[in-house]
Amino acid sequence: MKYNVFKTKKEASKAAYETFKQYLKPNSVLGLATGGTPTDFYKEIIADYNLGNTSYKNNVTFNLDEYVGISYDHPESYHKFMDTNLFDHIDIDRKNINIPDASSEHLAEEIKKYQNKLNNKTINIQLLGVGSNGHIGFNEPGTFFNVGVHVVDLNEETIEANSRFFNNDKNLVPKQAVTMGIADIMKSEVIILLAFGENKKEAIKSLFDENEPTVDIPCTILKNHPNVYVFVDEEADYNK
Numbered sequence: 295m296k297y298n299v300f301k302t303k304k305e306a307s308k309a310a311y312e313t314f315k316q317y318l319k320p321n322s323v324l325g326l327a328t329g330g331t332p333t334d335f336y337k338e339i340i341a342d343y344n345l346g347n348t349s350y351k352n353n354v355t356f357n358l359d360e361y362v363g364i365s366y367d368h369p370e371s372y373h374k375f376m377d378t379n380l381f382d383h384i385d386i387d388r389k390n391i392n393i394p395d396a397s398s399e400h401l402a403e404e405i406k407k408y409q410n411k412l413n414n415k416t417i418n419i420q421l422l423g424v425g426s427n428g429h430i431g432f433n434e435p436g437t438f439f440n441v442g443v444h445v446v447d448l449n450e451e452t453i454e455a456n457s458r459f460f461n462n463d464k465n466l467v468p469k470q471a472v473t474m475g476i477a478d479i480m481k482s483e484v485i486i487l488l489a490f491g492e493n494k495k496e497a498i499k500s501l502f503d504e505n506e507p508t509v510d511i512p513c514t515i516l517k518n519h520p521n522v523y524v525f526v527d528e529e530a531d532y533n534k
């Protein structure tokens with residue numbers, strides 16, 4: 295695991311983008327994340343695209359997750375998030391965008407479909423954030439490492455943390471999500487994990503301690519991945 299500390303989220307995101315670009319090919323399959331963490335990273339993608347340095351015409355994307363129970367046009371749906379923060383600003387072909395359809399009435403079928411699509415591709419570069427409880431995607435503590443795409447009940451800590459996107463009202467936060475599983479994430483060739491803020495420090499620390507990976511802190515499975523880059527700001531630096 296390569297560990298990189300920068301003063302700010304902005305600087306760390308810029309450096310993470312440089313690493314991303316080293317691996318980026320015109321036909322790379324990209325695994326994408328949402329939440330507060332990747333926003334500056336997406337700004338870097340857009341800025342470089344606007345300079346004419348990149349094109350995403352032939353890239354395929356897979357998002358990690360989506361809330362169950364809110365529509366695509368809800369401002370906090372991850373479909374909307376991706377359009378607003380990235381897809382509306384680059385030349386990606388809409389038919390190459392994959393995000394779990396968590397609003398489907400046939401969720402079990404949708405999950406199967408998403409799993410099949412993932413099984414037929416290799417994610418070349420996976421972008422990850424991490425929850426303060428160590429979740430990656432929405433794989434909450436206790437999730438088995440061999441699990442694929444599934445519906446998850448969000449735990450209290452996650453609902454509390456994400457209420458900042460829902461007028462600070464926990465009751466408005468969806469209680470479930472569809473998420474790629476840890477098994478899917480671990481198949482990615484390169485993982486770029488970003489973490490910003492004091493509340494991520496413990497999760498980051500768990501990536502570098504002497505302990506074996508544990509389902510109690512899902513991100514610790516990344517110790518078993520051969521090619522992970524971690525970018526943090528000073529507040530999330532576990533050495534401080």
Ligand SMILES: O=P(O)(O)OC[C@H]1O[C@](O)(CO)[C@@H](O)[C@@H]1O
Pocket residue numbers: 327328329330331332358359422423424425426430431432
């Ligand atoms: O980036 P945040 O909002 O702190 O959330 C942490 C992580 O949890 C998720 O929201 C769960 O998908 C990730 O997208 C995110 O990186």
